[in-house]
Amino acid sequence: MTEIQEFPMPRAAACPFDPPPALRDLAEEGPLTRVRLWDGSTPWLVTRYAEQRALLADPRVSSDVRLPGYPLQAPRLAESVGISFILMDDPEHHRLRRMVQAPFTVRRVEAMRPAVQRIVDDLIDGLLAGPKPVDLVEAFALPVPSLVICELLGVPYADHGFFQDNSKTVIRRDASPEERTAAGKRLFAYLDDLVGRKLAEPADDLLSQLTARVRDGELTRQEAAQMGVLLLIAGHETTANMIALGTLALLENPAQLALLRAGGDDPELVAGAVEELLRYLNITHSGRRRVALADIEVDGQVIRAGEGMIMANDVGNRDPRVFPGNPDELDLRRDDARRHVAFGFGVHQCLGQPLARMELQVVYGTLYRRIPTLRLATALGQVPFKHDGQVYGVYELPVTW
Template sequence: MTSTLDPAGAPDFPMPRAARCPFDPPPAARELQDETPLARVRLWDGSTPWLVTRYAEQRALMADPRVSADVTRPGYPVQAPMPPGGTGISFILMDDPEHGRLRRMVTGAFTVKRTETLRPAVQRIVDEQIDAMLAGPNPVDLVRAFALPVPSLVICELLGVPYSDHDFFQENSQALVRRSTDPEERHAAHRALIGYLDELMGTKLAHRDDALLSGLADRVEAGELTRAEAAQMGVLLLIAGHETTANMIALGTLALLRDPEQLAQLRDSGDDPAAVASAVEELLRYLTITHSGRRRVALEDIEIAGRTIRAGEGLIMANDVANRDASVFPDPDRLDLARNSRRHVAFGFGVHQCLGQPLARLELQVVYSTLYRRIPTLALAADVEDIPFKHDGSVYGVYELPVTW
């Protein structure tokens, strides 16, 4: 047990996944979970924050006001070198009251009720992309032909961003979410996106439409937001709105193609909204693509699970590991689309849980209930061993997914 508590013996984090189990969390992280709910790990900069491995402790800490999401606080366990001038991705790395003030400005666009009104538009986008894919070459890369365009088109329509610019924002978004990106390249990508959204905000200030960015322009004009804050918020919504869902579409499809029984179950239940919704929750739990953990820092000493987390010590909530906690999800390493997985922490927990989760759920429900029904012979066109996984990204997925039908 000494190595799990003593910073001197802390293992490196992130930890590698097992090559034969690309959907499972790293074996070393699961071993730590079996041993203890909190263990020391070592990051790229030599710091040794606590890795929180179990579900109950993660939920408790993510809801604890003594735990901060402010990336600028000493001891915060950053994933990579910070770009000059900060992250520029708005409120998710802030604490209340500023976090709440900024988040409330866009919450209305992502309520369950508001999001549900987008279902026909999302269905249209999904069907059009499937039509285009079927009319094109076979085999094809599902990431480029379907998984990336669908959420990109949805978030562009919601925000009021020209989809014609998708190559630009997708390329720069991916540079920001790759852990292996050179610091100078990361800064350049960050600067490019901020400049792009600032210019777009200028357009919205001059010419309003009914999209979300125009709503932020109203806030700027009213003095509730600065133009820089609005641009940063736009970057956050644009990146989060397409990057995570695109990875869930592709990785979820790969997991299902590797499990024909579960795929058939989902295809056969495509007309049952409740069954599809349940399947989405299980895939979110099983895959948990935010695999680098949610980062926090303690503001005060906190006693939990027989340990003392000292003020100023970093915390990493390993959500992918917590979603495999057998005390909450029996037989957790099995994909079971009939399982009730709604309690998962794939979207986090507490005041910082993912703002866009209703939209992500809706998009995945439409995709998973449509793609395999319309292309029932969908199959892999490459060996799993040859598929490039995003081991170097803060969001897990695949860079390519060759498929045929």
């Protein structure tokens, strides 16, 4: 019997953009295997694209983190912090999600594009006028999505240091349960205070729209604050990591960077580049976690009711059955990249994906065109990657031009 491997698995130091070698070996053996988590539990790991999509869309598969058998990434935060709606099932998941989905429609997001373009251009102006080398994470990758989500939610950007620091602690895999709970409580208290202020003085922002539902009795104040925490963390951490990691991947693939730089004013090429970078990098590298509500047969094996499962989307996005040719190669002209599962699949797929796509299109279509000689200011081996994070990326990215 094959020994059960620990999950998550380490990446190869020389290949920081690729899934872990052991994970790829498992995907070649078959779509389903057992792995061992930090708490000794042994959920199923789903390694292939077709099986991942099928299970993510299966009503017999639950996202409810409170159910026995759910494969936790780390000790659960204290109940006082609350449970996010993305960790619930319908109908409660749908009830809460529909209250915040309007600002994330493609039409509403496209209306924001000029404002996001101004944010990106202003930050690039600042880079060009300032000293170099510079940390692109601190000076650009984090401010872009933070400014956007603050504007959308109605959160003061002046508080960005507070919510960025606490967000990092909440999603750090090696943070202690006490550290994560304390950071989660601080974020919740902060959003709860903001909700209270919006109740007294509503404005034209998403938090004020939620407080209207609190006043109407559709939502509790705690639910509104918890939704605010989710949107604030997800709205800046994931996109910031994609900006920095995508830039690094392009700098390490100069032919692809030259292609994007030359076609930066072609919306179709830029949109395709965003999809390919999302497929190639997949920053959600801890997998999507679920638990079976009933027995489910997959490739001749049975996932029993109450057993956990992890969809390893990073290796799913490199599945040669779906992405022919060389799926381990970054190819901005790939015509099937949008089939990726970087945003998940099914009813729980990422609510903010239209906003993330638009922000990345503006960034990738502007940064390298305006700073054509952008380059790393250190060796790749000196770049600190977020191997310890639930969201993959880099802590710093020293660049110059």
